[in-house]
Amino acid sequence: MGEHEPGDEFGPEEGVPAPGPVPADWNPRGPRVRRDPVAAYDELRERCPVARGAGGAWTLFSHAEVVAAALDHETFANAVSRHLQVPNGLDGPAHTAFRAVVERFFTPQRTAALGPVVRRTAEELVADLPVPGAVDAVALGARFAVRAQLAWLGWDPGLEEELLRWTAEHRAATRSRRPERTAAAARRFDALVRSQTAPRRAAGAHAPDDVTTELLRERVEGRPLTEEEVVSVLRNWTGGDLGSMALCAGVVLAHLADHPQRQERLRRGVPDRELGQVLDEILRLDDPFVQNRRVTTRPVTAGGRELAAGERVFLNWTAANRDPRVFGEPGDFDPVGHAPYNLVWGIGKHVCPGRPLATLELRELTRAVLAATTALVPDPRQPREREVPPGGGYAAVPLLLR
Numbered sequence: 001m002g003e004h005e006p007g008d009e010f011g012p013e014e015g016v017p018a019p020g021p022v023p024a025d026w027n028p029r030g031p032r033v034r035r036d037p038v039a040a041y042d043e044l045r046e047r048c049p050v051a052r053g054a055g056g057a058w059t060l061f062s063h064a065e066v067v068a069a070a071l072d073h074e075t076f077a078n079a080v081s082r083h084l085q086v087p088n089g090l091d092g093p094a095h096t097a098f099r100a101v102v103e104r105f106f107t108p109q110r111t112a113a114l115g116p117v118v119r120r121t122a123e124e125l126v127a128d129l130p131v132p133g134a135v136d137a138v139a140l141g142a143r144f145a146v147r148a149q150l151a152w153l154g155w156d157p158g159l160e161e162e163l164l165r166w167t168a169e170h171r172a173a174t175r176s177r178r179p180e181r182t183a184a185a186a187r188r189f190d191a192l193v194r195s196q197t198a199p200r201r202a203a204g205a206h207a208p209d210d211v212t213t214e215l216l217r218e219r220v221e222g223r224p225l226t227e228e229e230v231v232s233v234l235r236n237w238t239g240g241d242l243g244s245m246a247l248c249a250g251v252v253l254a255h256l257a258d259h260p261q262r263q264e265r266l267r268r269g270v271p272d273r274e275l276g277q278v279l280d281e282i283l284r285l286d287d288p289f290v291q292n293r294r295v296t297t298r299p300v301t302a303g304g305r306e307l308a309a310g311e312r313v314f315l316n317w318t319a320a321n322r323d324p325r326v327f328g329e330p331g332d333f334d335p336v337g338h339a340p341y342n343l344v345w346g347i348g349k350h351v352c353p354g355r356p357l358a359t360l361e362l363r364e365l366t367r368a369v370l371a372a373t374t375a376l377v378p379d380p381r382q383p384r385e386r387e388v389p390p391g392g393g394y395a396a397v398p399l400l401l402r
């Protein structure tokens, strides 16, 4: 298929008619979205805030519709996959029970105790960078996320390269949209997780005192977690989130390279809370965690459109986070004023429980990079590369360190 004319760019791909009686409003894999996903989502939010895609799924683009659906978890359910996904694929009391288990690992005390470990991890990684020299911020973020996660979970640091390879393969498999490739990546990952859980189970009371052992000893609804549930939780904490951390690092460091004054202000030093708000605001402007799925449990009207029961729905956080009805002009940068409406970490029952850990990691990586340099600038020799939609952020952010 060639390029469409501007007015027609969101039309369904030839040979891919939207299934059912409702015609498609846009093509999530069309050239317009591939060329500039953030601008395309902006345009859709204004033109068609609840839109049916060429594949048949609906996407909610406006802040109001995304928030309403995320809060109405009875109508917009999370049971979207036939695979066990703990806790994100659960609804109702099962979700509440597992969510309580997960939240015990992210209390303020635990996050504070982890601070020095994460800081050291960031400083050691950055100490190995060439200054002056060049770096890809996404690759840096990926390696940092893997190291920090291995330290947090108590896993063998020797797994770093394998986990990095796995993260890359997981991303490529998701992009390929070939279910057998995704399934193979999932099997490899499960084997990796089991290589960590099996010795701890075998060691019983002598297992190392770490987060993984603690998870194995957790109980839900009065019984121990099954191996499948433990693996699912660990897959969620690693497989999904390592990729997100890398993308977040790319967006944050790209933004600071593009805004030298903001960069300089942070380099002079700001308290944790202020830095957290600045990072959230940077991520809001170009949210790399693009969307999450839901399925309707009953007929519902959203944005004036009739959705039947059983429809696949995406909440597009990236578009909602740039809604001018809530955040004003597209370039407005207001970390404090925008904080209450920021959707980078989601909203409602499924709001990100890992936020304190993710924020700690992003803070420490940013501080370490700024402390080791006098300037962070875009590398003029190499272009930035956008991640392929529906992924978000960048695949590569080449920067010069001075």
Ligand code: HEM
Pocket: 070, 086, 087, 088, 089, 099, 102, 236, 237, 238, 241, 244, 245, 248, 289, 292, 293, 317, 343, 344, 345, 346, 347, 349, 350, 351, 352, 353, 354, 355, 357, 358
């Ligand atoms: C790095 C940046 C991250 C971003 C931008 C992010 C964002 C989000 C968002 C938007 C949701 C809501 C999903 C929904 O409503 O369906 C979510 C859920 C979740 N996140 Fe994160 N997250 C990040 C990192 C992490 C980390 C590091 C962890 C844990 C180690 C984590 C664990 C989870 C879990 C378990 C859920 C599902 C919660 C539930 O269904 O109750 N996230 N995240």
